[in-house]
Amino acid sequence: MSDAIRLIPLPGIPLVAPGDDLAALILAAAERSATKLADGHLVVCQKIVSKAQGRIVALADVTPSEEARRIAAEDDRDPRHVEVVLRESRRVVRRGHGVLICETHHGFVCANAGVDLSNAPGEDQAVLLPEDCDASAASLHSALVAGGAGPLGVVLSDTFGRPWREGLVDAAIGSAGFAPIADHRGDHDLAGRELQVTATATADQLAAAAGLLMGKASGIPAVWISGVPLAGDGRLGETLRDPANDLFR
């Protein structure tokens, strides 16, 4: 029988700056809240990972391209922001209503290629996604274990919109230490029928759950989740759908 799952906020992590030792900040926050980081999953907001990595662009240093200036003029946006978004994009998937839905170089499809102005350290700065989200998760995972954490999964999360529905939900953009998708092939349902639905996106469920504590204004950039079995291995990047099988390219 399944036991309860606990989502534990790790508060008191200060505003992160380039070069900060994120693992040390998280371990200290866990210690303050008497949370043992072992046999569970840590969800970390992408923003603090990006900031620690210095993935910050000063808009004053950005010279917008012709295309960025055109889009910005049409959509009444800062052309330097649009330029950064285009640089972070493999392609623009949709454009309309003042929104740019982009496919990032990692393969994520999201608004503005994940480039965010809110919570940036300065008024004229943009925070980019980590260059390699799975490597960032793996590196944080190693540093946490080296710092005394037990077996754990690490999820990097970001806040994504969805087609067809209003409102944002946190999704996983990187993972380490567990299988981001649980494969149920061969399992049977309660009536004994083999399951047709075979893959649960565990990493995304964890990210969405942590999002309940991670409101942008809450100051909670990391959540510990206990009670979800730590299983398997893999990288989140492997769970992006093969474009050949994607009906919404």
Add this chain to the structure above:
Amino acid sequence: MSDAIRLIPLPGIPLVAPGDDLAALILAAAERSATKLADGHLVVCQKIVSKAQGRIVALADVTPSEEARRIAAEDDRDPRHVEVVLRESRRVVRRGHGVLICETHHGFVCANAGVDLSNAPGEDQAVLLPEDCDASAASLHSALVAGGAGPLGVVLSDTFGRPWREGLVDAAIGSAGFAPIADHRGDHDLAGRELQVTATATADQLAAAAGLLMGKASGIPAVWISGVPLAGDGRLGETLRDPANDLFR
């Protein structure tokens, strides 16, 4: 400061049949696990709601249309299943790789219009989504309160695929007793900047979190979530994106 959130499985709910009193079954399960259903959110798997409502179709009674027969032949599927899917659909949004992505009469965009063969009571039956998911949530909410539950939110959840990503995540398809989207307009981020991201899909976050306990083979069709403030009011149906603003129609 946010406190921990707990996700508590409500086990021991038997296989539900048409006409069953779902509120009574849930209240009994909560009592067995010593869980007081007050000041929190209950997430209920759509399947048991549909079954209690008798939203079950015997495939033997279904005469496939010409279109259903054509699609079934091309995709190597049961034409009666395809027929039920088409009947539950306002339109087919995408078709390919043997999958029908449909817009349901409610306005949800999902595979097979939510018509499911797995966990159906018999080999030749399909379970449909409730006809009105918000009304179903409201009715369950009222019955739970009448049966002794305290103030609570109710979420009906179903397991949805997503564009661009493999793996399924539970999403909300109906809600009652709280605002399914939290509006942060006017809030400020940690740097004092007004938030650009203003709407968090609380109901979907709750559904995804509950999904961590609701694996199809787990026999857990209901999860109690404590620690998420019960706020506002509204219906999930109001959070479907206006087609005029939708870039992925």
